[in-house]
Amino acid sequence: MSLSDAVGPDAPDPYELLSWYAEMGVTEALDETPRNHFADPAPVGERGDGPPRMRPLPGRPAAPTRPIAAAATAPDDAAVSAKALAREARTLDELKTALAGFEGCALKATAKNLVFADGNPEGRVMMVGEAPGADEDRMGLPFVGRSGQLLDRMLAAIGLSRKDDVYIANMLPWRPPGNRTPTPQEVAICLPFIQRQIELADPDILVCVGGPSAQGLLGFNGILRSRGKWVEYDTGGRRIRAIATLHPAYLLRQPMQKRLAWRDLRALKAALDGKV
Secondary structure, X not given: OOHHHHOOOOOOOHHHHHHHHHHOOOOOOOOOOXXXXXXXXXXXXXXXXOOOOXXXXXXXXXXXXXXXXXXXXXXXXXXXHHHHHHHHOOOHHHHHHHHHHOOOOOHHHHOOOOOOOEEOOOOOEXXXXXXXXXXXXXXXXXXXXXXXXXXXXXXXXXXOOOOOOEEEEEOOOOOOHHHOOOOHHHHHHHHXXXXXXXXXXXXXXXXXXXXXHHHHHHOOOOHHHHOOOOEEEEOOOOEEEEEEEOOHHHHHHOHHHHHHHHHHHHHHHHHHOOOO
């Protein structure tokens, strides 16, 4: 039976299926024939026809190959290109356009959307998380899932809202497949963009949400040890106050730690009121 005979009219599009596999973190494909991967490879002329190839469904054009130019870009070259593009951007809109056209990070090939920012870029507070999750990737906005809803409630507890008072972004604007931890190379490539985003937004206070953000922007190691400590962050134009706090996703897993996050929020409120 051929592949075209085995599938029905309601079968998923092969390209959509492969995209779903990539999103789930699947990196290898296995055929139905058992193979000894420890045996020496056979000469080219003795290999036969090889595994069967997937053919397009009847009456449907073959799915287009999605370009993955980022994978061919050397990490060092990508970092240099990112720095140049970020520096050339004079406004947040220009920076978003530059990111949308940037092909130096392989995460772009598997993400659905660029997740640039949300909230008020004129707000006194800028919050920076790690990377988008599934909900953020689908909607193209940061902190919109369960952790984002908790963050909104946390901000409301000290009289702030993302619509009026807070500008929110992430260290990486594209979701890593399967929500895996970004690699150091991916962080290094995207770092110039978030640094420029902070400079252009020019907040009075920077809040690093979670360990990766605190480490990447403030040089902290160990979020539980470093959270709640005020330091200075050089935006490139001026030095501003910065603090790290626990990520809402962590608080959902460890509710008892909300007391620590509450202390950080109170410190943020006091700083905005000029009391510390």
